[in-house]
Amino acid sequence: MGSKRVTYNKYVELQNSMETVVRAATHVIFDGNLNFINLLPKSFSLTGRCDFYLSRSVYATTPLAMVTQKNSLFLPRINKLSYKLVESGLYDKWMKYSEHNSSMCKNPPRIITVTTIFSLTSLWGMFAVLGYGFAVAVVVLVIELVCGGARWGQTGQVAT
Template identity: 85%
Template sequence: MQTAVRAATHVIFDLNINYVNLLPKSFSLTGSCDFYLSQSVYATNPLAMVTQKNSLFLPRINKLSYTLVESGLYDKWVKYSEHNSSMCKNPPRIITVTTILSLTSLWGMFSMLGYGFTVAVVVLVMEMVCGGARWGQKGQVAT
């Protein structure tokens, strides 16, 4: 996280349970949210308990585990287990980038505008050259 992700050249695609403790620690060290977890989740948080194979307690443990996760109690425990755990949980919806606009930063827009004008002039000339032969005396298309 501190090398490739901070340099903005990579992202990490992994279970968020691995980063639930790393993000608050990073916020505590730097005082700013440099890293965010995405809002969409591709896998639920794992919650596991170990029992013997074919144990009579397994159905009850599974039901309890599902209840803890689905009710949000597990997330609440994680939230209170780490100081600053909710500070960088959701990324900002609007990221404002302030830069000074100059000709060097806008050259791409001007080049696209120039290419568009060039294509428009070429198409206009082709219409006048090729389309002029098809026009009759009265200004109607000859069929």
């Protein structure tokens, strides 16, 4: 086929990859959420629109990490604090204040509207269906008049 199914990029090449292969709709980028926290707001600030979105599903449970020594007594408290920060929304609030436009392109919209100009060339299918419906209705009406008229008696009721 000539094209690679998977390409590996360095972090410094991530912005360029977003602007070239992702914008061309030939690839997607699968990477840690933290790498896009700075890239998406920068892209929004430059263009004024959300050209890129993060997916709704995540594969990492928390965006925070701290390093301690092995078997440290602080580890349970650090884990508990990290989960509390994320679950309370404080982490998102910090990101909002540290990076402008950080929440603008966070999730894709649920409804995407497409605006086009109405013309006869773009609506011909609708008129074709309407015309076929009228034609079928006329045929059914003629069949009812021809077949139904023979069954009517003098009394104006259908003869059984």
